[in-house]
Amino acid sequence: MATGGHLPANLRQQARITEAAARAVGLDFFDVVFEMLDAADVNAVAAYGGFPVRYPSWRFGMDYERLQKGYDYGLSKIYELVINNDPTYAYLVRSNSLMEQKLVMAHVMGHADFFKHNVWFGPTQRSMVEQMGHHAARIRSFADAYGQDTVERFLDVALGLDGLIDPYLPLRESRRAESRRETIQSRAERARTDFEQHWGDGAESLRPGPRPSRSAPTTPSSGDLPTFDILGFLVEHSRLADWQVEILSIVRAEAYYFVPQRLTKIMNEGWASYWHSHLLTHGLLDASEIVDFADCHAGATAVAPGQLNPYKLGIELFRHAHARGDDLFQLRQVHNDVSFIDHVVDEQFAESNQLFVYQRNSRTGKNMVVDRDWVAIKEQLLRELSWGGSPRIQLIEADADGEGGLLLVHKHEGRDLKLDEAGAQLKTLAQVWGGPVHLLTLEEGVGRRISTDGQEISVIETARAQDVCGGQESAQAS
Amino acid sequence: MGGQVYRMERDRARFRDIVRGRLREDLRKYLSTSELLGRQGKKTISIPIPQVELPRFRYGDNSGEGVGQGPGDEGDQMDGDGAEGAGSAGEQPGQHILEVEVDLAELAEMLGRELALPNIQPRGSRQLHTEGGRYTGIRSQGPDSLRHFRRTFRRALKRTIASGEWDPKDPRVVPMRDDQRFRSRRTHPKPESSAVIFHMMDVSGSMGREQKDIVRIKAFWIDTWLRSQYKNIEVVYIVHDAVAKVVDQEAFFHLRESGGTKISSAYELCLKQIQEHYRPDNWNIYPFHYSDGDNWSARDTARCVALLREEILPCANQFCYGQVKSAYGSGQFKKDLDHALGHDDQIVTTAIDSREGIPESIRAFLAEGR
Numbered sequence: 001m002a003t004g005g006h007l008p009a010n011l012r013q014q015a016r017i018t019e020a021a022a023r024a025v026g027l028d029f030f031d032v033v034f035e036m037l038d039a040a041d042v043n044a045v046a047a048y049g050g051f052p053v054r055y056p057s058w059r060f061g062m063d064y065e066r067l068q069k070g071y072d073y074g075l076s077k078i079y080e081l082v083i084n085n086d087p088t089y090a091y092l093v094r095s096n097s098l099m100e101q102k103l104v105m106a107h108v109m110g111h112a113d114f115f116k117h118n119v120w121f122g123p124t125q126r127s128m129v130e131q132m133g134h135h136a137a138r139i140r141s142f143a144d145a146y147g148q149d150t151v152e153r154f155l156d157v158a159l160g161l162d163g164l165i166d167p168y169l170p171l172r173e174s175r176r177a178e179s180r181r182e183t184i185q186s187r188a189e190r191a192r193t194d195f196e197q198h199w200g201d202g203a204e205s206l207r208p209g210p211r212p213s214r215s216a217p218t219t220p221s222s223g224d225l226p227t228f229d230i231l232g233f234l235v236e237h238s239r240l241a242d243w244q245v246e247i248l249s250i251v252r253a254e255a256y257y258f259v260p261q262r263l264t265k266i267m268n269e270g271w272a273s274y275w276h277s278h279l280l281t282h283g284l285l286d287a288s289e290i291v292d293f294a295d296c297h298a299g300a301t302a303v304a305p306g307q308l309n310p311y312k313l314g315i316e317l318f319r320h321a322h323a324r325g326d327d328l329f330q331l332r333q334v335h336n337d338v339s340f341i342d343h344v345v346d347e348q349f350a351e352s353n354q355l356f357v358y359q360r361n362s363r364t365g366k367n368m369v370v371d372r373d374w375v376a377i378k379e380q381l382l383r384e385l386s387w388g389g390s391p392r393i394q395l396i397e398a399d400a401d402g403e404g405g406l407l408l409v410h411k412h413e414g415r416d417l418k419l420d421e422a423g424a425q426l427k428t429l430a431q432v433w434g435g436p437v438h439l440l441t442l443e444e445g446v447g448r449r450i451s452t453d454g455q456e457i458s459v460i461e462t463a464r465a466q467d468v469c470g471g472q473e474s475a476q477a478s
Numbered sequence: 479m480g481g482q483v484y485r486m487e488r489d490r491a492r493f494r495d496i497v498r499g500r501l502r503e504d505l506r507k508y509l510s511t512s513e514l515l516g517r518q519g520k521k522t523i524s525i526p527i528p529q530v531e532l533p534r535f536r537y538g539d540n541s542g543e544g545v546g547q548g549p550g551d552e553g554d555q556m557d558g559d560g561a562e563g564a565g566s567a568g569e570q571p572g573q574h575i576l577e578v579e580v581d582l583a584e585l586a587e588m589l590g591r592e593l594a595l596p597n598i599q600p601r602g603s604r605q606l607h608t609e610g611g612r613y614t615g616i617r618s619q620g621p622d623s624l625r626h627f628r629r630t631f632r633r634a635l636k637r638t639i640a641s642g643e644w645d646p647k648d649p650r651v652v653p654m655r656d657d658q659r660f661r662s663r664r665t666h667p668k669p670e671s672s673a674v675i676f677h678m679m680d681v682s683g684s685m686g687r688e689q690k691d692i693v694r695i696k697a698f699w700i701d702t703w704l705r706s707q708y709k710n711i712e713v714v715y716i717v718h719d720a721v722a723k724v725v726d727q728e729a730f731f732h733l734r735e736s737g738g739t740k741i742s743s744a745y746e747l748c749l750k751q752i753q754e755h756y757r758p759d760n761w762n763i764y765p766f767h768y769s770d771g772d773n774w775s776a777r778d779t780a781r782c783v784a785l786l787r788e789e790i791l792p793c794a795n796q797f798c799y800g801q802v803k804s805a806y807g808s809g810q811f812k813k814d815l816d817h818a819l820g821h822d823d824q825i826v827t828t829a830i831d832s833r834e835g836i837p838e839s840i841r842a843f844l845a846e847g848r
Binding site: 094246361 | 486488490491492494496502504505527528529530532533534535536537538542543545546547548549550551552553554555640641642643651655656809839
């Protein structure tokens with residue numbers, strides 16, 4: 001990538017030493033390419049999710065503003081950035097000290113190994129740097145053809161739906177090597193060739209007017225449902241224009257690319273911290289740097305009163321597993337955060353890490369320690385992390401009301417949705433689908449059906465939700 | 479290099495236009511203010527930043543549970559209430575964010591910059607003692623004409639040697655952007671005068687937790703700003719329901735009284751303090767009063783207006799009244815003040831509906847630079 005500067009000689013040397021040390025302890029990764037950035041540029045790259053080129057969107061501007069303000073006011077600064085790609089790209093911040101650069105390099109080696117070997121990262125696109133650039137170019141060309149405002153509005157709609165995917169789908173699909181994902185891509189592919197043939201790629205591309213579409217939506221078949229990959233369903237079956245279908249599929253591809261990072265946040269940070277700590281204290285540090293390193297490491301793994309720090313939790317999980325005699329390399333390969341915690345957390349872990357369950361006291365508005373029982377702690381942790389921390393929304397019927405309406409179900413699991421936002425999200429969905437959309441959920445144990453045609457929202461009480469949402473309430477009642 | 483920032487500038491400009499309402503009206507309804515948090519000793523400060531959050535499926539209120547780490551028995555309250563579960567730990571790996579501390583002087587400067595506050599002009603014949611007009615400072619940004627060649631070269635040289643690029647046979651040193659240092663002119667006036675702030679708060683039954691929190695945040699920022707403007711500052715805290723008393727800072731922020739509201743009691747006490755301890759020819763006087771706008775009787779309100787007009791305003795730099803909206807308050811008091819004294823530019827009144835209104839209200843209080 002031509003974004004960053006090359007490393008000065010001493011850091012190039014340091015990178016070679018770090019890489020050799022990492023390989024010597026058994027870490028294995030694609031080539032790691034370090035680039036040097038100024039602090040101001042690092043904030044921009046971070047706002048772009050680590051990628052040098054993204055499509056134009058005010059959202060990146062918003063994230064950048066937050067990072068930049070935090071940096072300007074001295075409240076926060078970014079240490080390092082690393083991208084899951086082959087080769088793995090990582091950025092070093094020019095203003096960091098040599099000790100900090102060593103720490104970052106060792107930490108990056110841990111991430112790079114995790115990216116390559118963790119099974120959840122297996123199906124991810126490894127040339128995402130090019131892909132993202134390609135997506136950006138596509139969206140820019142749509143903006144040229146249809147107007148920036150039109151394209152940006154639809155892009156916002158699509159991004160608003162990017163949580164409606166199935167985080168476990170890529171792994172399942174790659175296992176089964178099934179054709180479904182290929183069909184989804186193929187409609188987007190068809191749309192793309194169609195666009196290019198019609199608009200060309202030069203000055204011709206401004207030619208307005210309607211055009212025939214060769215990438216018509218397919219009718220949903222019984223094999224498509226039920227599905228959590230609602231975005232994928234829309235790509236395949238919605239009656240949108242070709243460019244809109246392609247934007248949906250771009251947003252979907254990028255969402256799936258980021259999914260494993262959400263599913264393995266604790267493990268990934270824990271693994272990288274475990275190894276930076278090991279490598280630096282086993283020969284990479286100069287004696288004069290030990291104190292600074294300890295200070296810096298303690299800062300990264302510090303625990304604010306009553307909070308969980310993924311770096312700290314992750315590194316302790318690996319240390320605990322190591323003490324129990326587990327094979328760490330195997331653990332990092334087969335688990336995600338949920339299964340890893342399920343595997344490692346036991347009574348001793350909960351106790352030595354002073355974990356507890358808290359609950360918000362509605363009267364004082366403060367959080368209170370309510371439970372120190374390790375089983376309750378584990379259950380709470382798993383509940384929070386399952387499904388990447390988001391509510392599970394499944395599409396179960398494509399013509400629920402005889403009017404081509406979609407029927408969605410919120411798999412309740414004891415936590416209510418924020419209903420006003422859910423209504424707004426359904427409206428967006430109805431606009432994209434071009435027909436009514438219904439959602440079954442529970443509100444304090446009472447079954448609800450929220451319906452919208454894209455304009456008005458109506459909510460009715462329904463007993464059916466009790467059955468299909470499968471919440472705790474209904475389980476207790478039976 | 480630099481290309482990043484350039485490309486980002488367009489996305490950022492577009493976002494700013496959305497925030498200002500010039501673009502994409504459809505997004506305005508999702509605009510909110512989130513905050514950047516920083517710590518100052520035990521205090522937490524926040525810097526508001528605008529945020530557009532599009533609706534999505536997320537968990538609602540009955541999910542206020544989580545896992546934390548630290549000491550404490552079952553039933554204990556946790557320190558700080560910003561605890562977050564692991565589920566919300568962010569999405570990108572390897573994006574490490576480090577918190578550093580800010581000191582109060584910097585905070586005041588940021589506040590001044592964010593709200594575009596003018597420096598305060600102390601009243602009276604006392605002269606400002608300024609040390610302006612001398613280039614004594616060094617900073618990292620400035621015009622080329624002020625570039626400090628020696629400092630710039632020194633930094634460049636250090637960096638070259640430290641990074642191992644120094645070659646004694648070819649001793650070339652190329653300064654880059656980060657190396658450049660510029661002379662800066664120190665022009666900050668150093669006010670020599672003293673000031674006293676009176677924070678008066680209504681603690682009657684109708685002022686709830688949220689109302690008090692709003693007052694607390696406002697008072698903190700006002701103190702911070704005024705402290706940056708005066709060398710010698712004193713703060714007097716007064717609480718009142720039907721009677722008023724002087725309390726310490728701790729009590730001011732935590733006391734909960736109940737009962738009726740007689741605002742004149744606070745103004746009388748404030749006046750007594752001024753007369754006994756803070757003679758106007760020696761002190762710049764800033765009374766602030768916060769309430770939900772309910773007073774005991776119209777007669778007492780008339781008494782308040784008389785006190786302000788005849789006694790307090792003549793000796794104060796500025797009198798500020800901040801009305802915090804509560805479920806019970808009628809908000810009548812602000813109307814009465816505006817009606818009786820609205821023409822007097824020494825008095826500023828604001829109404830605050832929620833936390834989002836705090837910056838605007840602070841700006842209204844301090845924008846005149848009195």
